[in-house]
Amino acid sequence: MTGKKTLYADLSLLLVAVVWGSGFVVTKNALDHVTPYYLLFFRFIISTIILSVIFFNKIRKASIKDIKAGVIIGLFLFAGFAMQTVGLQYTEAGKQAFITATNVVMVPFIYWGISKKRPDKFDLAAAFLCLVGIGILSLNSNLTIGYGDFLTFLCAIMFACHISSTGYFAKESDPYVISIVQLGTAGILSFIFAILFEGTKMNIQTQTLIPILYLSLFSTMFAFLVQTVAQKYTNSTHAAIILSLEAVFGSTFAIIFLKEPFTVRFLIGCIAILISVITSETKWEFLKLKRD
Template sequence: MSEHKETSILARFASPLIVLATIIWGSSFVVMKNSVDVLPTFWLLAIRFTFAALVLAVVFIKRWKVLDRQYLIGGTVMGFCLFVAYAFQTFGLEQTTSGKNAFFTAVYCVIVPFLYWAIAGRRPDKFNILAAFLCIAGIALVSVTGSNASAFNMGDVLTLIGGFFFAAHIVAVAKYSEGRDIFILTTLQFASFALFSWIGVLVTRPALTPGVFDQSLIFGLAYLVIFASCGALLFQNIGQKYTPAATAAVLLSLEAPFGVFFSILFAGERPTPLMFVGFALIFLAVVCSETKFSFLRKKRVDKV
């Protein structure tokens, strides 16, 4: 297949791939919750991304001829941002519910414009500021969730920090993917992520419970490696490369409602009315920040 034809196909399916990634991530919050309850965080991340890197390295072995210093730098930066994001998200998941973890993670979509301002000097407009206030209001309401989790806790704080680094990862992907093979870049991202995770294992030396690798955990890890990593994260990187930033951000925000949907369906979580209002405000903040409600203004012009 020629490079031009491959690019055309990837561009055509970029948006559907992002949506598919959000569905996979939504379901993975429940799997992550079950896995992190029995496996220490750094062990979980190290195993997951070591095998993910190996799988992609073998699948795309013919592409390695393009490897150079810039690929190594880009893959390392992307891997570091993603490692810190996942570490905080996973530590947060130990102390909060999978549904709240999913929604607080989605705040990265609102953070992105402000991070671009800090890096590129592009000041956020009134829509970005409005989105920030909507997001804060949504977080306040989500924290009041009755018997499920009655207060804003440390797990939520850790998840929000993870959300910031997910935003940093989005910025890094946008910067380093331009003009480069996204498959090799993603493989290097996974490899550097695995390296940082093994360093975390060596530093913290978490103890493993004897017999922890039972059938249930092995199937959970396999799902995280094949679908949530090799599949969803690769789909995200492809989507970001070939989809306009505003469209990609809105599509990626679908991860949150899918996360809550699967948490309710499989984990028995019981959302409250206030939680739904908070979720709606956070989602509205994402739409406001990334689309500036341009679709509403276009409809008004068409009516005239």
């Protein structure tokens, strides 16, 4: 793993965080006109079809190992998005963005368990500081958590498993194949849950077409393909912390477009998360270089 490839991978993950941050606002608006599981079904199935056409030769030559890896990752992906999308009906977009980002604290330990690679002290410190920042932003004065917040926290656990399993399988599998298979798996499960819990009548309105296409092409197809490829060249803890910046972007977009309130707590929480990212990414090496 070269330093340049790692840098490009991390910058790519930062772009993914921006796209995912915008996705909170788009999803919040879309849920006013379409039910959660059908929204998930359309965003995943459209992405799967387009990627399957583009990378048809890779899918045709896919190994059983790659397909199994994609299915496992897809199960975590569906569980995370199902809880997140349903939960967003009961909480604010900005708040959900930061609760979702708590997955950054879980990833080093989950990946440690599956790969036996122990996180270093900087990763652990960064994860803890990130958790503090998220707590400042998300918890009420009486430390209560609502139904939507609880579902979002469960979604964070699933996303931590998703990032960890992606990092584990992407090293040995074809990232394009497992990207397509994971999205297809999530799409099929979304359709099954839509039929079971939302009925067979799909009430898709004209104003939902642009949000669905945005979520399909950018927040899903582009973002997960870039994430999977990038995680071949950077570790899961780095990926989790960079991707947790979606919380900062999500809350910023929510303030701008949904008119959610800007507070001092928001600012302090963002600063804490930013420091956690710097800690994980640089190990504060630039301070050592100055002293030398």
